[in-house]
Amino acid sequence: MRHPPGGYQVARIGEDPEAFEAFYREHVQAVLRYATRRSRDPHAAADLVAEVFLAAISAAVGYREELGSPIAWLHGIARNVAAAEDRRAARSWAAEGRIAGRRLLDGDDIARLEERIDAERDCRALLARMAALPAGQRAVLELVAVDGLTVAEAATVLGINQVAARVRLHRARRSLRDAPETTAPEFAQLLSSPMEAR
Incomplete structure (x- = not known):
């Protein structure tokens, strides 16, 4: 089996921390661009990025290279996660996960994400x-x-x-x-x- 550019096997990112780190580093900017286009505040963008990678870890064992590239697979996950989040937000905007996400951001993180959102x-x-x-x-x-x-x-x-x-x-x-x-x-x-x- 040939490996993606990062040299890791996507199917192993859920069990191999080094494989996940390589996968994360290679794709985090693409996921962040996706999240900032769909978010009105830095906390929501940070939450969406985290949820996409958590979902990718859970789904990794089912990844099959012949069905698409890692980035296409990750975009599919991001679309599903964003759609699920939209449904949750419609039911309750003040979800506990959003509050938890805010506590994880410091002032510098918020400033960087605000700049990113403005740029988008x-x-x-x-x-x-x-x-x-x-x-x-x-x-x-x-x-x-x-x-x-x-x-x-x-x-x-x-x-x-x-x-x-x-x-x-x-x-x-x-x-x-x-x-x-x-x-x-x-x-x-x-x-x-x-x-x-x-």
Whole structure:
């Protein structure tokens, strides 16, 4: 079995601290970008990152390389964790886990996460425009243009075939091109299609 770039086996991150540390270091920035785009405060972002890696540890024994790359697998976990958190937040915004997460952050952590969230503001504006797209189109566009996955990896995360993923991506980009807001330069990456060939 070939190993990912970090040299660890993903399936071992739940039982091998060194494998987990290598996995965490390689992917934490991608998960943090995902979390800060979806969070309005540093505590929620930190909680989401922690929950994603805890879920990855629990799911690691079931990881199979032939079903997708480690980053695609981790994005799938992140989407599931974020969706579960959204459901919990809808039932009770003052969940005990959020309070516990706040106690783990010091002033420097909060300042860094606030800077990160501010830096992601433009991205959140783009995501707000994307919210008008049908869910399937939005999901593929976000995974490819925002999270940097290939079309094949996005298809794996979403459990659809690559042809369906390419069609959804094309339709999403066409819808955004037709909107007047897409003259802003921030839309350039969303509307470009270098990843579609992959």
